[in-house]
Amino acid sequence: NVCNLKCLFCAVTSKNWGPHRPGCMDFGLFQRVIDEGVGNGLCSIKLSLRGEPMLYPKLGEMVRYAKDKGILDIYFNTNATLLDEDKINRLIDAGLDRISISFEGITKEVYESYRVGAKYEDVVTNVKTLRHIRDRRSLSYPQIRVQTVLLPELKESFPHYIEFWQGIADEVAYLDSRCETPDDDHRGLVADWACPFLWQRIAILWDGTLLP
Numbered sequence: 001n002v003c004n005l006k007c008l009f010c011a012v013t014s015k016n017w018g019p020h021r022p023g024c025m026d027f028g029l030f031q032r033v034i035d036e037g038v039g040n041g042l043c044s045i046k047l048s049l050r051g052e053p054m055l056y057p058k059l060g061e062m063v064r065y066a067k068d069k070g071i072l073d074i075y076f077n078t079n080a081t082l083l084d085e086d087k088i089n090r091l092i093d094a095g096l097d098r099i100s101i102s103f104e105g106i107t108k109e110v111y112e113s114y115r116v117g118a119k120y121e122d123v124v125t126n127v128k129t130l131r132h133i134r135d136r137r138s139l140s141y142p143q144i145r146v147q148t149v150l151l152p153e154l155k156e157s158f159p160h161y162i163e164f165w166q167g168i169a170d171e172v173a174y175l176d177s178r179c180e181t182p183d184d185d186h187r188g189l190v191a192d193w194a195c196p197f198l199w200q201r202i203a204i205l206w207d208g209t210l211l212p
Helices: 027-039 059-068 085-094 108-114 120-136 158-165
Strands: 044-046 073-078 098-102 143-150 171-176
Touching (some): 059 073, 059 085, 098 120, 143 158, 158 171
Parallel strands (some): 044 073, 098 143
């Protein structure tokens, strides 16, 4: 759950997402999770929740372990600031299936105003390098998704965002922005819709805590 950026809209930056005790998952715990999961029909994992997964020194080993155990779909979100050529080849060799890169705007000024601590030119180059290496190796994986949090001021420019990333990414998408503060209270609200994640996924924090 550690990150190298301080994005203004992120709950980790604002400390609005529960107690923040920084750490990285023990590799033995990860192996136990995968082994138990595979024994119960687990077929897909996402190696990110809160934080930057590429800060974890054994990320490639995680991908390889899960792939060797028969996991069909291995995926994570990243800000791509650390996505250099060596790491790209290691992740491809390990069998990473999909990668989602978070990127706001299409200009240096807009991007760096939101992704505080990142350098626009470096990240664009990293994503292009990923696509170049994949194509050079004549592979179809990892599938590359570039996405933005669709902040109100970015909505009108989203068609330009799609145009900017076409030919580099396989998928260009956005996530709806939402603002939640410690004062938000959802008790008493009733809806005729239920979040499907309760039946589809389980989330495990770095220290082994299970989230409902």
